[in-house]
Each structure stands twice: as C-alpha cells, then as structure tokens.
Amino acid sequence: MCYNRRKMAKKRAYHHGNLRQALVREAARTIKSHGVDALTLRAVGGRLGVSRTALYRHFTDKAALLAAVAREGFQQFRGNLEQAWTDGGRGFAGFEAMGLAYLQFALRNRAHYRVMFGGFKELCGRDSELEADAESAFQVLVGALVTLQQSGDATPGDPVELARFVWAASHGVAMLTIDGQLGPDPAAGEALMKLSIGRLKTALSRA
Amino acid sequence: MCYNRRKMAKKRAYHHGNLRQALVREAARTIKSHGVDALTLRAVGGRLGVSRTALYRHFTDKAALLAAVAREGFQQFRGNLEQAWTDGGRGFAGFEAMGLAYLQFALRNRAHYRVMFGGFKELCGRDSELEADAESAFQVLVGALVTLQQSGDATPGDPVELARFVWAASHGVAMLTIDGQLGPDPAAGEALMKLSIGRLKTALSRA
DNA sequence: ACCTGAACACCGTTCAAGT
DNA sequence: ACCTGAACACCGTTCAAGT
Numbered sequence: 001m002c003y004n005r006r007k008m009a010k011k012r013a014y015h016h017g018n019l020r021q022a023l024v025r026e027a028a029r030t031i032k033s034h035g036v037d038a039l040t041l042r043a044v045g046g047r048l049g050v051s052r053t054a055l056y057r058h059f060t061d062k063a064a065l066l067a068a069v070a071r072e073g074f075q076q077f078r079g080n081l082e083q084a085w086t087d088g089g090r091g092f093a094g095f096e097a098m099g100l101a102y103l104q105f106a107l108r109n110r111a112h113y114r115v116m117f118g119g120f121k122e123l124c125g126r127d128s129e130l131e132a133d134a135e136s137a138f139q140v141l142v143g144a145l146v147t148l149q150q151s152g153d154a155t156p157g158d159p160v161e162l163a164r165f166v167w168a169a170s171h172g173v174a175m176l177t178i179d180g181q182l183g184p185d186p187a188a189g190e191a192l193m194k195l196s197i198g199r200l201k202t203a204l205s206r207a
Numbered sequence: 208m209c210y211n212r213r214k215m216a217k218k219r220a221y222h223h224g225n226l227r228q229a230l231v232r233e234a235a236r237t238i239k240s241h242g243v244d245a246l247t248l249r250a251v252g253g254r255l256g257v258s259r260t261a262l263y264r265h266f267t268d269k270a271a272l273l274a275a276v277a278r279e280g281f282q283q284f285r286g287n288l289e290q291a292w293t294d295g296g297r298g299f300a301g302f303e304a305m306g307l308a309y310l311q312f313a314l315r316n317r318a319h320y321r322v323m324f325g326g327f328k329e330l331c332g333r334d335s336e337l338e339a340d341a342e343s344a345f346q347v348l349v350g351a352l353v354t355l356q357q358s359g360d361a362t363p364g365d366p367v368e369l370a371r372f373v374w375a376a377s378h379g380v381a382m383l384t385i386d387g388q389l390g391p392d393p394a395a396g397e398a399l400m401k402l403s404i405g406r407l408k409t410a411l412s413r414a
Numbered sequence: 415a416c417c418t419g420a421a422c423a424c425c426g427t428t429c430a431a432g433t
Numbered sequence: 434a435c436c437t438g439a440a441c442a443c444c445g446t447t448c449a450a451g452t
Binding site: 247248249259260263268269 | 445446447448
C-alpha cells in the first residue's frame with residue numbers, strides 16, 4: 001500500500017500520500033449521507049485520523065473544499081448525461097433518457113446537487129475550474145440539441161438558448177422534487193419529469 | 208405610539224406590543240439585505256433592543272422563525288402572481304406577465320426565495336401552515352391554466368400536472384438566474400424567461 | 415407572561431510550534 | 434512541506450433567575 005511512497009516512511013510519515021484527494025472524497029461521502037450542514041472540518045479531519053486544521057494545507061478554507069466537491073459532482077453528472085444520451089441512440093429517445101438521468105443524479109445525490117448549484121457563484125471564486133466543469137456538463141445538452149436540429153427534430157435557432165430552456169425545466173423539476181415540494185409521493189418527481197419531457201418535445205419540434 | 212397599550216406601561220413594559228411580528232419583519236429584512244447566513248439570533252434580537260434569547264418565547268427555535276419568514280414570502284409571492292395574471296387580462300398576455308412577475312419576485316428577494324424553497328420540507332415541520340401558504344401561491348397558476356383550458360388556449364388534461372410543469376420551468380429559470388449560472392449578463396435571466404414563456408405557450412397549446 | 419444573563423457545547427479560522 | 438494544539442471569536446440553545 002505505502003511501499004511506493006517516495007522515501008519509505010522512517011517512522012510514520014504524517015498520514016496520506018494524498019490527503020487532498022482523501023479530504024474531497026470524505027467530504028463528498030459525508031455530504032451525501034448526512035447533508036451539507038453535517039459537514040464540519042473537525043468531523044472530516046477526525047474521520048481521516050488528521051487534525052481539523054490539516055486541511056488548510058490543501059485548501060484556503062471550507063468553501064474551497066466544497067468547490068472541489070462541486071467540481072467532482074459536475075464531472076460525474078456530465079458522464080451520466082453523456083452516457084444516457086449515447087445509450088439512448090442520440091435521438092428523442094436519448095433526449096428522454098438524458099432527462100431521466102438528470103433527475104436520477106439529483107435524487108441520488110441530493111445534498112451534493114444542492115452544493116453544485118446552490119453555492120455556485122460563491123464557490124466559483126474559490127476554484128477557477130469549477131465554472132469550466134459546469135460548462136462541460138451543460139455542453140452535453142447543447143450538443144444533443146444541435147444533433148436534434150440537424151436531424152430536423154428540433155426547430156432552428158441558437159442551440160445554447162434552447163439548451164438553457166431545457167436545462168431550466170429539468171433543474172426546476174429536480175429542485176422541486178429534492179425540496180419536497182411535490183408532496184409525499186416518491187414517484188411524483190419521475191412522473192413530472194416524464195410529462196415535462198413530453199411537453200418539451202412539443203416545444204422544441206414546432207415553431 | 209404606545210398610548211393604546213393595554214395598561215399604559217408603568218415603568219417600561221418589556222419591549223414591544225408584538226415582538227413576534229417585529230422579529231419576523233426584522234429577520235426578513237436581514238435576510239433580504241445580507242443573506243440567510245447573516246441571520247443570527249443575536250443580531251436580530253440586538254437590532255430590536257432585545258436579548259438574543261427573547262425569541263424563544265415566540266418560536267421554538269431558529270427554524271421556526273425562518274418558517275414564519277417563508278410563509279410571509281409565499282403570501283407576498285401569491286399576491287404578485289395574482290396581480291400580474293389579473294392585470295394582464297387573464298389570457299396568454301396574463302400568463303406571460305405572471306412568468307415575468309415570478310422572476311422579478313425571485314430576483315428582488317433572492318435570499319428570501321431560497322429560504323421559501325430550499326428549506327421547505329424542514330420548515331414545514333416547524334409551521335403547519337407553511338404548506339398551505341405555498342399551495343395557495345401554486346393555486347394561482349393552476350387557476351390560470353384552467354382558464355386557458357376553458358378558452359381553448361391550452362390543451363385538456365389535468366391542470367395540476369400542467370401547472371407543475373410550468374412551475375418547474377419557471378422555478379428553474381429563477382434558480383439558475385439567482386445562483387449565477389447564466390453568466391455575468393444581468394439581463395440573461397429575463398431573456399431566458401421570455402424565451403421559456405414563448406416555448407411553454409407552444410407546449411401548452413398543442414397536443 | 416415575558417425577558418435577561420450566564421453557561422454549555424458547538425463552529426471555522428489563525429498561528430506559533432513541532433517534525 | 435506537512436501537521437498539531439491551543440487560542441480566538443463566533444454560533445444556537447438551555448435554564449435558573451428576575452419583574
């Protein structure tokens with residue numbers, strides 16, 4: 001495990017080979033299972049067998065740690081959307097699969113999703129690459145719309161504007177579901193997403 | 208000012224005639240101008256010339272105070288939507304006006320809007336009437352869709368489902384705008400809302 | 415009833431000090 | 434370079450005590 005460390009720790013070389021990565025991973029785990037409010041630097045440090053101030057060697061502050069968590073989220077999010085679109089065949093079926101994958105990611109990573117979007121502006125000031133990761137996820141949707149336009153399934157026009165419209169609708173469905181605004185029925189979110197995708201098809205395919 | 212108090216304060220009867228209302232108002236003011244993170248019980252109490260624990264006579268905890276703030280928000284929100292729909296003539300023009308009023312409320316009350324939606328589920332456990340206030344605002348949208356269906360401007364179907372779709376799209380536009388995800392252009396939110404309303408008309412008026 | 419003041423158990427962050 | 438431990442300035446909440 002530790003044998004390929006640079007200098008073969010004489011006594012006990014601090015803690016990790018990569019504390020930074022361990023911190024992000026542990027923070028993401030905590031957020032996922034107990035919510036962002038449960039994320040304390042003391043807890044995450046303690047769970048890694050490290051002082052609560054060790055993190056300041058790798059991040060300027062708690063917000064910077066959260067920004068790293070958000071980046072990781074956007075990367076995974078992007079992958080999920082891309083895969084749904086591709087596996088769905090890059091047509092309207094793929095479009096629908098992408099919408100369901102969108103909701104699924106938000107539902108399975110509620111707190112993580114909230115960090116990604118809720119604190120976005122503030123977190124962008126802590127990690128200059130966060131914006132690019134978010135943009136990269138968004139571009140999957142833009143690319144899909146360009147394809148739908150080329151095949152004549154979607155009306156012409158700025159694909160970025162159309163993508164923002166679809167994104168907003170999806171984001172709204174996800175947020176209302178996560179925030180519990182659709183009532184106690186656990187299937188309400190998926191039902192709303194399916195209905196929304198159907199209506200979005202109409203909105204996209206006709207002038 | 209104080210002359211119509213019940214017993215004409217002999218020395219200095221505590222503080223307010225209605226501390227509860229003053230607390231909600233002051234909390235809303237603080238949230239509006241400095242964000243929800245700046246809302247500390249010490250500050251809101253101090254600004255009213257009251258101990259930081261005085262609030263526990265009127266609310267079970269900080270969350271209950273926030274729930275009251277959220278309720279006040281939904282009531283005002285409902286009024287704004289209703290007025291836009293009515294002044295707009297209760298047709299597609301009113302529908303568009305309602306969408307713009309929705310965004311305007313969210314933009315002018317960013318932090319307040321976040322409290323209303325972001326903490327909804329948790330806050331519902333603190334104030335049993337919060338859900339009814341939120342539902343009341345939502346019903347304005349449902350009523351509008353029923354009217355549009357009756358005039359033949361919207362397709363038949365469960366108006367609640369349609370309203371949820373429109374609501375999600377509006378909420379998504381509002382959240383993306385508030386969270387700074389549409390880029391630095393301050394007009395991006397309104398542009399997206401206008402485009403969205405146009406597409407929603409298409410989605411609603413055709414099968 | 416309504417409010418206070420001290421106390422409690424938490425936070426994130428800073429900084430001199432250790433290896 | 435990397436990490437620690439004590440200290441600082443905050444929190445929300447509880448509770449005995451005052452009027």
